[in-house]
Amino acid sequence: MNTPIIDPLQGDFPEVIEEYLEHGVMKCIAFNRRGTLLAAGCSNGSCVIWDFETRGIAKELQDKDFNAAITSVCWSKYGHRILVSAADRTLILWDVATGEKVAQTTLEKAPLHARLHPGSSTPSLCLACPVYSPPLIVDLKTGITTVLPASVSDGGDGLSVPSRNKVSDDSAPQTPACFNKHGDLVYLGNSKGEILIIDHHRAQVCAVVPVAGAAVIKNIVFSRNGQYLLTNSSDRIIRVYENMLPTKDGLKALEEMGNSMNDLSGVEKLKAVGTKSLILFREFQDSVTRIHWKAPGFSGDGEWVIGGSASKGEHKIYIWDRAGHLVKFLEGPKEALIDLAWHPVHPVVVSVSLTGLVYIWAKDYTENWSAFAPDFKELEENEEYVEREDEFDIVPETEKVKESEVNQDEEVDIITVEHESTFSDSDMSQEELCFLPAFPCPDAPEQQDKSVGSSLKFVESNHSVSPLSADVVQNGHAINHESSPVEGIDFSTADDVSGGRVKRKRKPSEKVLESQAELVKKPVKKTKPSAKAASKPKDKSLVDEDYGLSVSMDEVSDDYYR
Structure with missing residues (x-):
């Protein structure tokens, strides 16, 4: 990289592989809202839930008649549901606490990506992105699907669905799409290099944002707070846009913006609204090797941008700050990287390799037992100390010690719960599922008798x-x-x-x-x-x-x- 590298001590980001998880062949991962549970989809059709604090398996969700490889996993907002998409065209909604299936539906084509509606605690709507097909809004209870428009026709007002035939080799096999923070809008990236802002209730395009170079968009992701949007294109550039719409009532703001542009019509009006909705903030790329990117995303607080190398036989992770500087380059084993996720709270990154192992990247903390006081300094070798001229002079105390300004008689409130900045939109009345009970499995008595007898x-x-x-x-x-x-x-x-x-x-x-x-x-x-x-x-x-x-x-x- 030809960009300057920041001192690693200035940022809180992972540095080394701390541990790895092994259970079958895992394909995709997702953290819950608090980062206490990690869900992993396996090639045998099971969904394993890891307790991330103890690094033990808390639950395994699997149907006996279901053995197709998992393509994506998604948690509901408060962790009570998990949506699983599989290669055999099925979508399954699981109840995490009981381990039972809530709903199941089958699509016409295999979904490579599926996300639950973020605005409900027990959602029934989901956004699915099938292979070589436009995205769908699926009602899991009724099985009704709604096809979303993936492009705007040259005529202006009409909407068209892209051809379902296989496109060129340099394009993505899916049309990526994602909900905004509250789920009232869908942001879609198509093969023409455009970002469409869609009202999914009416399946209508409200704005169009052209991407420089008109390259095929392969990934589209929102930051946790909904202020930034990230796209990964086939031109090997990761672009970050600033969302100018409010996180709440974004659809209403779009309608008001469109009504104020009555002098325009058709595609021009949609592009005018789009340029005011999303503003290009920064571009990230490796100008030396020009590699393709895999599973890009944001850190939990949105301060860092992460992307994995899509090259075969490489397990490399790049971390940038929002200013565009490369701050860390992580290199793992000689295994291809297929999925990536940043912990919602801690500076921890979890990556999935092609062999099915999950690697946990964490910060390399160095213990220092020689610093006994804040003003002490640890010396690597002996240094000659030069004392100041007035260091040992007796100086009378001219200033009195300032009295503490803390009011000792003030009552301390220990009842009111303050909202955390990371989870400021949490509904305190809604019970959140953060942990699952773990049941230890004791060793079989036959093994104990065998060891004693042999001894x-x-x-x-x-x-x-x-x-x-x-x-x-x-x-x-x-x-x-x-x-x-x-x-x-x-x-x-x-x-x-x-x-x-x-x-x-x-x-x-x-x-x-x-x-x-x-x-x-x-x-x-x-x-x-x-x-x-x-x-x-x-x-x-x-x-x-x-x-x-x-x-x-x-x-x-x-x-x-x-």
Whole structure:
């Protein structure tokens, strides 16, 4: 890149791969509104929901009769629903909490992209972008579909639908479209290099914004706050437009703008309204390699623009600021990148590779334990300190310490909840689904019995009982009666053949060693065996009641009776 690079310490953006998630072959990802859950669509037709805090699987949504690859996943505004589009032309709406299907419909062509209406907590309308077809507004409850116009005819007032035949190779296989922040308008990018602003209720074009170069638009995305619109074109340039329409009642503002231009008509009027609705803000490109871009988008706060390389065998991510400077270049494994998402709150980026792995990119935090106070400075090497001339002069205090301006008698409000700037449009009366209960799966008892049995078998085969040293085995542990009782019991398991692991023996503490030395120094009195023990034949075995084990009396030394 020939653009200047900003110091990475100035921004909050990811730097290294922190972790990766693995579950089947994942194809697409999407965060919920708060970023606490991550949904991933797999090639076997299942939708896996990860708890992003613990990085564990919270739920898996799958229909037994549904095994086609997932092409896109989308959360509802408050996280209660998930919309899944698949390669077998189906759209499925899932209830996240119960894991049940709410609705299902089949389209004429496979949808490559589908988004729920953002203005409802339990939406039934969605925007689907089928392959080589104009976008559709689909009512999931009734199955009714409405075809949106993808271009404006040369006549001016009429609307036309693009040809459904396969277009040239340099064009995108879909006509991208997205809702605005509140869902009253649809922004569509067509193969003629135009952005259409459509009233989806009437399927009518309200404004047209021509894109420089008239290149095919492959992606179109809104920022989280709805102030910026991003397009990715086939000319390898990412363009960011500033949305001049209000986030609320944007359709009403468009109608008023159109009524004020009665002197114009047809396409000219639509373009005049469009130029006042969207203003080109910035262009992003790699002027050196001229690569194509994959899955571009914004950060959660809209301060950064992100784009992935569409080259095969490359897992590269570019991060720019809104001024157009490249601030970070991330390079991953030699795997193609197919999807990308920025965390809604934290500086974390999640990418999907062609192999089906999900990589989590996070900031590289360096711990500094030497900075004990804010005015302390850490030195990498010794430096000669030069003191100031008046550093140790005694100066009388001429200024009194300013009294605190905080009113100690003021009442503190601990009841009122302030809205977060990131979620300023949240409805506090609406309950939001942020987490899912996790159910831990304990290990099967068969595996535990197998590991214990193999360990005991190995000990018995390699640690045979020696009559001279009185080594015995108790529950897989070797016991030596010639030494002290504490030293004789070894609580560290022997070599585990089944797991291939070797555990180290614990070293006795100093206190234990001192107690053992005292026992050795004390005189030991020999005790005469009892009559019952003396009456037994010598070839019988003596039972040690403490350990429940037996050794041969013929081969036990006199030290055993001490």
